[in-house]
Each structure stands twice: as structure tokens, then as C-alpha cells.
Amino acid sequence: MLDPHLPLPFQATVHPEARAARRLTWDSREASPDVAFVALPGERMHGNAFVEQALAAGAPFVLTDLDVPRAVRVPEAQAALFAWARAERAYAPLVVGVTGSAGKTTAKSYVAAALDALFMPVFNTMPAIACFLIEFGRSGRPLVVEMGIDRVGEMAELVDLVRPDVGVVTTIGPAHLEQLGSIEGIAREKGVILMDGPGQAVRGLVGEQASAYYPGVDSYGFGTVTHAGQNLTVSPQGASFTFEGVPVVLPLAARVQAEAAVLALTLARDAQLDLSEAAGRLAAVSVPGGRYRVHPGRFTVIDDAYNASPVAVRAALDALHGWGQPGGQGRRISVLGRMLELGPTERALHAEVGAYARERADLTFGVGAFAAELGERAVATVPELLSALLAEVRDGDVVLVKASRGISWTPERRAQEGVGLDVVVQALLERAGSLDDRPGT
Structure with a gap:
């Protein structure tokens, strides 16, 4: 109280x-x-x-x-x-802060599961974080906080509030370029989470993709990293690997989720928790809708429509490419919308992502601004997309839906931009008869 x-x-x-x-x-x-x-x-x-x-x-x-x-x-x-909030945070036994250009919510969810920690469900504004710290600082449980930024100096403000014991950077890529200026600027601003805070030594961990920007900082993932999972296998059924001899099975997950699980198990090991029990909790992780959530049905829908940046879309396309149907049945279909806040290079970045989509998917749709860059089947509006997509999709297909929802804009600007593909996901689920709401990650 x-x-x-x-x-x-x-x-x-x-x-x-x-x-x-x-x-x-x-x-x-x-x-x-x-x-x-x-x-x-x-x-x-x-x-x-x-x-x-x-x-x-x-x-x-x-x-x-x-x-x-x-x-x-x-x-x-x-x-x-x-x-x-600062006063209450001081009572928490462990606080993990998570940032990155993509994968923050996934990493937060997996870390919280492995540590049996409390975490904020969605909002990551400073007032929301402050209220979270006040409510749970004295709970006696670890806390996991997602720390997203979109302007210079914001991470320093967040670090001063949260004062994480562990700072995590999942990925670095073009996002919020209008305010942060460049990839180097993004890496510099997000890297503030890895620095020692007032009176405390922060332990830094960075994902494999981000490790090139932070030489000397411990990394996690698969391959040549400080803390590695072994024997990763990804299939339509999910991802599996071992960590320090402990088998890990993540239903309906892809590589991004497996990397988050390695991060989570690294922190669980450091906290001297039972790794088998932590791995069991990871298998049941649930993330909010729109973040690589897999819905099986007559055809499979991958709902990744909450937000998008080039690095996140590429990861989602890699996951889509890993899907295949027995006997060669079904197609991999990407449905992509505009990625926001990419600055003056946005057309080139959309073209690069669209070219990658054509490599990883069998059929590509683009909608809204830069639709032609994003997909071979380009439409101007969501209603046009719905009409074309529902006429095309058939049993056995796997459909990935991803775009920026424009949540940082005013409603008027969001409507003007025409982003937000959650209605497309809902229409696909209704057509697929997908009643299985199991979260893939």
C-alpha cells in the first residue's frame, strides 16, 4: 500500500x-x-x-x-x-533495464520469466516507469523495465530514474533517425544504459547484432558471443537449444526469441536460480499482441504489427523464411507497411527492406507510402490491401504482417500516415478460423 x-x-x-x-x-x-x-x-x-x-x-x-x-x-x-520512484527503486533487489532498436518487449518478457520478476506490461514512458517503481519497489522481487527512447538525452534521464543494475541493448539499427540523427547517434544514446550510474556499477549485456557497436561489453546469443546458447534449431514448431547443458524448448518461436531466452538464462544463472526451472518458465512466455505472435489455423498468421524498424523487419522476414509446409504446400507471404521516423533516407531504407522481403518470402504485399518499395503487390490503402490479400491467401500459407502503428504521433497524424495493420491481422484471423491464441513469444 x-x-x-x-x-x-x-x-x-x-x-x-x-x-x-x-x-x-x-x-x-x-x-x-x-x-x-x-x-x-x-x-x-x-x-x-x-x-x-x-x-x-x-x-x-x-x-x-x-x-x-x-x-x-x-x-x-x-x-x-x-x-x-527513485526512493522506492532503492528497495528492489535487482533491476534490469532493456533497450534496443528492436526486440525490447520480447527480451523484457523472457528476462522477467526466467528471473520470476515483475515487469511493466506495455507502457515505457517515464511517468509509467515511475509509477511501476513506486508500486513494486518494495515487493522483494526483481524488476525488469523496458527503456525506449526517441530523442537525444532521454536515456540519461531514464537511467537516472531507473538506475538499472543490469543494462541490456538488444539490437542497433535505424529507428527514430529524425531525432537521433544516425546509426552512430542511436548506438551512443542507447549505450548510456551500459554506463555506471550514480554510486553503482552497471553490468552491461548486448545482443549479438549490437555487439559490434560496443567492443568489450559482454554479449549474448549464439556463435561468437560471451554467453552462448548451443545447438540452435528453428522450425515452424518453434526454437530449441541448450544452455549450459539445459535443454530449452520455445513453442512457435524464432531466432530472435531464442536469443532473448539466452539473455534470460544468463541472468538467471548469475542470480543462482535453477536453470531447468527457469527454462520451463520460458516455454510459457506470453507477449502482448502484435509482437511476433503466431496464430495457427487454416493458414498461419504471424502478428508482428505493433511496430517496425528495418532491423526488426529483417528479423521477422528471417523468421518467416524458416516456415515451410510439408510436401512444399503453402506459401510464405509478407505484408509490410511504412516504417516511421527514418529521416531523409527513409525511401532507400524501405527499398532495402522490400528487396530483402522478396528474397525471404514467396509473395510480398506493400501498403501505403513506399508500398512499391516494400512489395511486388503494392496498394495505397488498408481497405485495398484487405481486398487483395483476402482474395489471395489460401489454406497452408503463412502470412507475416508488420508495420509501424504510428503510436508516437497524434491521432490526426497517424490517420494521415495510414499505418496500423492490426485490422488486417484481425481480418486474417477471422478468415483462417484461428482460435488458437497461443503466444509464440
Whole structure:
């Protein structure tokens, strides 16, 4: 319980009617008798505009600079929230921070499973991370935090908040180039997670693909890396390998997920956990929809439509290429949409990805801007794509759907860009009769 009447790591005036809460939210719609509200500055409106709504919903207290009932009154709510988070984080026995141009959510999910840790489900903004640290810092369990960035200096701010004991970089590739400028800029900014923080020595780990950017930092994966899995086999049924003699089987997974599992087992070994038990937990890992989620049916749908960057699309295409049907039945079909925030080289990057798709898939579709670069069958809109794709797909095919959803844009800009292929995934699942919702990774 979060009791505002106990000593706080910031100066505050606590209203006598303020009560303890189970968790915090910065979204007033989530406020309830168990959930307190933090009034943060927003892009369009300040959270103070919703304090009365949160109080009406029964919020035990509100963190604000307003003089209202049940207020924990502070000069600046965001600064207070972050100070509170840093104080609570200090109680956690182990904090793992994960960043990278692709594969962050997958790595986070596998690490959490192996360590039997708590982790944030989706959001990775600083307010969300702060609320997570406050809620679970004293849980006694390890914490795993996804730390995504899209501007210079943001990783330093995140590291100051999270202060990870272990910093992980999964991959480095072109993403958020409009703000970060270059691949070298991306590597430099993400590499801040590997540096020693205030009063602590951070252990750094980097994926095999990212290791070239961080010489001397321990790496994980397969092949010539510091911490390696052995005897990797990838098939339509999943991935299998061994780690220090322990067999690992990951249903409906590909190489990217296997690499995340090696990272997870490396940390489990270092924490002196039973590796066989950790491997068993990895077999049941579930990630949110849109992140290489495999749906078997009359034809197989690979839902990887949450987000996209060139390195992530290439990895997904490699996974697609690994699918084959007995007796040569069925085709591998890629459905690709625009990758956002790639800067002035975006057309060339889309063309490179499209050329790779033609090598790895039997049939390629492109939609929206750069559709012709992405696929041999190019359409302008999602409705056109749906019509063409549903007329084409047949039993035994394997269909990969991947694009940027534009979640960093305003709704107006997202609509203008025309990205977001989750509706395509849903239509395919309905046509395939895919009732099996097992997460591949």
C-alpha cells in the first residue's frame, strides 16, 4: 500500500482525509478507491484539469499543487513522482533495464520469466516507469523495465530514474533517425544504459547484432558471443537449444526469441536460480499482441504489427523464411507497411527492406507510402490491401504482417500516415478460423 501519511522523499502537505492507495495513475479515467491520481503536465492539458474527476471517482489521494480534498500537495507533481520512484527503486533487489532498436518487449518478457520478476506490461514512458517503481519497489522481487527512447538525452534521464543494475541493448539499427540523427547517434544514446550510474556499477549485456557497436561489453546469443546458447534449431514448431547443458524448448518461436531466452538464462544463472526451472518458465512466455505472435489455423498468421524498424523487419522476414509446409504446400507471404521516423533516407531504407522481403518470402504485399518499395503487390490503402490479400491467401500459407502503428504521433497524424495493420491481422484471423491464441513469444 502507498500511504501518503508515512515519510515521503519530498516536501508535501498531506490533507488529513488522504488515504493509502494500491497504485498510482496519471490517467484520471483509471482513478478509483484503490488508485490514486498524479496530476502531470501534458502536451495539451495539465492533469490538474482532471483532479476533480479523479476525486469524484474515489481516488484515495491526488498528487498535485492544488489545494483540494485528499491532496498530497507539492510544488511540482512530476518532480515529486520521480523523487518517490527513485526512493522506492532503492528497495528492489535487482533491476534490469532493456533497450534496443528492436526486440525490447520480447527480451523484457523472457528476462522477467526466467528471473520470476515483475515487469511493466506495455507502457515505457517515464511517468509509467515511475509509477511501476513506486508500486513494486518494495515487493522483494526483481524488476525488469523496458527503456525506449526517441530523442537525444532521454536515456540519461531514464537511467537516472531507473538506475538499472543490469543494462541490456538488444539490437542497433535505424529507428527514430529524425531525432537521433544516425546509426552512430542511436548506438551512443542507447549505450548510456551500459554506463555506471550514480554510486553503482552497471553490468552491461548486448545482443549479438549490437555487439559490434560496443567492443568489450559482454554479449549474448549464439556463435561468437560471451554467453552462448548451443545447438540452435528453428522450425515452424518453434526454437530449441541448450544452455549450459539445459535443454530449452520455445513453442512457435524464432531466432530472435531464442536469443532473448539466452539473455534470460544468463541472468538467471548469475542470480543462482535453477536453470531447468527457469527454462520451463520460458516455454510459457506470453507477449502482448502484435509482437511476433503466431496464430495457427487454416493458414498461419504471424502478428508482428505493433511496430517496425528495418532491423526488426529483417528479423521477422528471417523468421518467416524458416516456415515451410510439408510436401512444399503453402506459401510464405509478407505484408509490410511504412516504417516511421527514418529521416531523409527513409525511401532507400524501405527499398532495402522490400528487396530483402522478396528474397525471404514467396509473395510480398506493400501498403501505403513506399508500398512499391516494400512489395511486388503494392496498394495505397488498408481497405485495398484487405481486398487483395483476402482474395489471395489460401489454406497452408503463412502470412507475416508488420508495420509501424504510428503510436508516437497524434491521432490526426497517424490517420494521415495510414499505418496500423492490426485490422488486417484481425481480418486474417477471422478468415483462417484461428482460435488458437497461443503466444509464440
